[in-house]
Amino acid sequence: xxxxxxxxxxxxxxxxxxxxxxxxxxxxxxxxxxxxxxxxxxxxxxxxxxxxxxxxxxxxxxxxxxxxxxxxxxxxxxxxxxxxxxxxxxxxxxxxxxxxxxxxxx
Numbered sequence: 001x002x003x004x005x006x007x008x009x010x011x012x013x014x015x016x017x018x019x020x021x022x023x024x025x026x027x028x029x030x031x032x033x034x035x036x037x038x039x040x041x042x043x044x045x046x047x048x049x050x051x052x053x054x055x056x057x058x059x060x061x062x063x064x065x066x067x068x069x070x071x072x073x074x075x076x077x078x079x080x081x082x083x084x085x086x087x088x089x090x091x092x093x094x095x096x097x098x099x100x101x102x103x104x105x106x
Contacts, residue, residue, distance in 0.1 A: 006047035035075035
């Protein structure tokens with residue numbers, strides 16, 4: 001863990017002294033928790049992003065049963081909407097998109 005010298009992005013969920021440093025020396029910021037999906041982005045010492053804001057499972061996907069796969073799919077969908085919408089109004093966007101999808105399934 002490292003202590004930051006630049007401010008976190010608004011979406012970062014970590015305390016200033018609780019960040020990882022990746023193999024390139026970038027500080028890694030973690031966004032909201034989406035169950036099985038974690039959202040992160042690396043920033044250099046001057047605060048510029050070193051990689052795109054992305055989501056990952058953080059773990060292997062071995063041994064998932066049907067319920068685990070459904071949970072992963074729902075978590076991935078929420079994370080995808082958050083990534084597309086940014087930090088503003090993502091909850092409303094997810095609710096709208098899921099409502100539209102459910103109507104289409106009826």
